[in-house]
Amino acid sequence: MNRRSFLKQSCGACAAMSLGALLGSSLLESCGSTGLGVLKASQTDGKVSIPLTQFDGGHSFQLLRVSNYNYDIAVQKKDDGTYSAMLLMCTHARHPLTKAGSGYYCTLHGSKFAADGKVEKGPASKPMVHLPAIVAGDQLVVTL
Numbered sequence: 001m002n003r004r005s006f007l008k009q010s011c012g013a014c015a016a017m018s019l020g021a022l023l024g025s026s027l028l029e030s031c032g033s034t035g036l037g038v039l040k041a042s043q044t045d046g047k048v049s050i051p052l053t054q055f056d057g058g059h060s061f062q063l064l065r066v067s068n069y070n071y072d073i074a075v076q077k078k079d080d081g082t083y084s085a086m087l088l089m090c091t092h093a094r095h096p097l098t099k100a101g102s103g104y105y106c107t108l109h110g111s112k113f114a115a116d117g118k119v120e121k122g123p124a125s126k127p128m129v130h131l132p133a134i135v136a137g138d139q140l141v142v143t144l
């Protein structure tokens with residue numbers, strides 16, 4: 001292999017790796033750490049409004065990320081048509097929780113929570129914090 005062909009192949013490999021890194025990082029950002037879509041919102045007077053249309057088409061679960069707020073919120077439309085909002089904060093030592101299967105997992109000390117927030121495995125002993133979530137017109141209003 002001469003110098004010219006070596007440079008050609010090296011530049012092609014670098015360009016391919018850079019493109020791969022770019023695509024990979026943008027995909028991770030759009031999917032969030034859970035592999036689910038993340039709904040971004042801002043708060044007004046300690047409340048966040050979500051259009052109810054976000055839950056159309058079988059999208060009964062939304063991961064809500066509020067700007068300038070420490071934890072994500074799991075918002076779920078239940079089978080009976082009501083909504084729940086749970087803070088993704090571990091009740092053991094306030095570490096952020098990760099969605100894992102139908103429940104939630106704490107990567108700090110290993111606590112596990114069920115989909116309804118009940119403790120499945122300690123060291124956490126208290127259930128996840130539920131936030132008030134009420135329907136107002138065509139919006140779901142979550143109080144932080």
Ligand code: FES
Pocket residue numbers: 090091092093094095106107108109110111122123124
């Ligand atoms: S902070 Fe979650 S298990 Fe300790």
